Amino acid sequence: MKYNQLGVSELFVSELSFGCMSLKEDFSTSERLIHNAFEKGINYFDTADLYQNGYNEEVLGRSIKNFRKDVIIATKVGNQIREDGKNWDWNPRKSYILKAVEDSLKRLQTDYIDLYQLHGGTIDDPIDETIEAFEILKREGKIRYYGISSIRPNVIKEYVKQSNMVSVMMQYSLLDRRAEEECLQLLYDHNIGVLARGGLAKGILAGKPAKEYLDYNTTETKKVIDKLTQISIATNKTICNTALQFVIQQPTITSAVLGIRTAHQLEECLATLQTIPLLSEELEVLYKISKANTYDLHR
Template sequence: MKYRTIGSMRVSSLGLGCMGMSEYYGSQSEEESISTLHHAVHLGVNLFDTADQYGLGANEELVGRALAPYRKELYLATKFGYVRSEKGEFIEINGRPDYVKKACDASLKRLGTDYIDLYYLHRVDPRVPIEETVGAMKELVEEGKVRYIGLSEASPETIRRAGRIHPIAALQSEYSLWSREAEEHVLPACRELGISFVPYSPLGRGFLTGKMTSTDQLDADDYRRRTPRFQGDNLAVNIRLVQKLTDIAREMNMTAPQLALAWVLANGDDLIPIPGTKKKHYLEENLAALDITLPEEVKAQLDEMFPIGTAAGERYPHHMMTLLDE
């Protein structure tokens, strides 16, 4: 395994996003997910990413239970801020200090641990000054419940303001060949401030694998069916785009997801992607990207082929886009 750093944590250069094991990406098998989690540990992965809203808490319980035997060897990252009803409907983003404490205690219980290695604010609450939210997170650090603080999908201004209250160890935002907007302002701000950048969806929610040609391939409850990039004319444009990636990967004797991940990794040692999967063979395929040294001319070719804004359609439905870059 190769390693990078978040704070003083020596984390695997690829972490594992666990969301799909409980929700959003169609059907799940707990047995298969646990097997994949254990296999990840055995292959050297030590950074596991979850959130309190994934599966309405079920994902934290699954991750905590599966990884309990290895807890001292691993780094657990989770998030708070999304508030949903018992039926799963979105209610609000909550960054109020009293809720921060309540959410953390609930996550600790579900994870079956007495500390969280990296605790993210999942989305910024525009109604609450970031200083107040991070102030409460700072108290969690002082109490020993949290080791490091992170933000997700925050603007450079918010990141700077938050860092005046307590050091921010990591910023988690979407970043991939078809979602490069972070390069404009967010990633430079993180580098200026010494904050690690954790790309989620580095495979474009599975689209950059090149395996998807129609939403008919997705389960009826798969949330990608409601995502603009997977709909209508947008889908047709994006399929043609990803075919170019697949062609280059084939020429290099690798798979499209391996090339897509190698591109992310080549953009800086401060990037720690967390591709998600429920299956061991995809986990192995993803980890093989760590052994790829991307030639400069290929990276330049991909940079030119996938400029900022190249993907057709927004990356979220409108109501979720409004939660970004606060």
């Protein structure tokens, strides 16, 4: 397993990492999967206070308590659960963040969070107030670093200008190259790490049937999968392996965050690291057959 430095932080993150949102509610199954991932070299585990109304954080905290100091815990804040437990409201205010972190720390059974991320964000937020909350938590030692999870170029640009964030989590895959237009180079230039989620495009790039995805219709998606399959067969890989290589070979990507549900999925994703990297001409073909999508909003 290769470990990449996350921006200017002292965190070195496995190039494939574990997105906990997809974990099942059965604790013993989830614990085995998390332990398996850790034993295979994955050291970055990403969750959020929103997932399963906090239960996802509890599962992760209980699962890694015996090797807490050997892993990087990332969680997120900003979505305030309503009393009915079914809906939530966006709340990036300082007072809420300072309160929410205490609840996350309890659920995670830890006294510090390695990476605390704003879970979304709009250009109309009180961004200076949000940043102040994160800086206070850093000084108090409750978090080591902070970042944002956002796909909105205008929000990302503001945090680049105003904050000391070390990372941005954003969607990036062969079928979603929107980040290339404005964000990836900007973050690279400022030495801010990129945590890429959605690298398998909801499973479409891992064997699920072709369907509409962003600005691709089903026929267009199928053409991409067909070419991906050709390259994969020629290089003795699965399409999952090739799709993930497309992501992690992008020089601006620190880690591909994978929503893993089963041991089989974990093994197939990890097998990517044992295959020969894509050649420049193969990458060029993949760039040509896919779209350089752009964001319509939040520019």
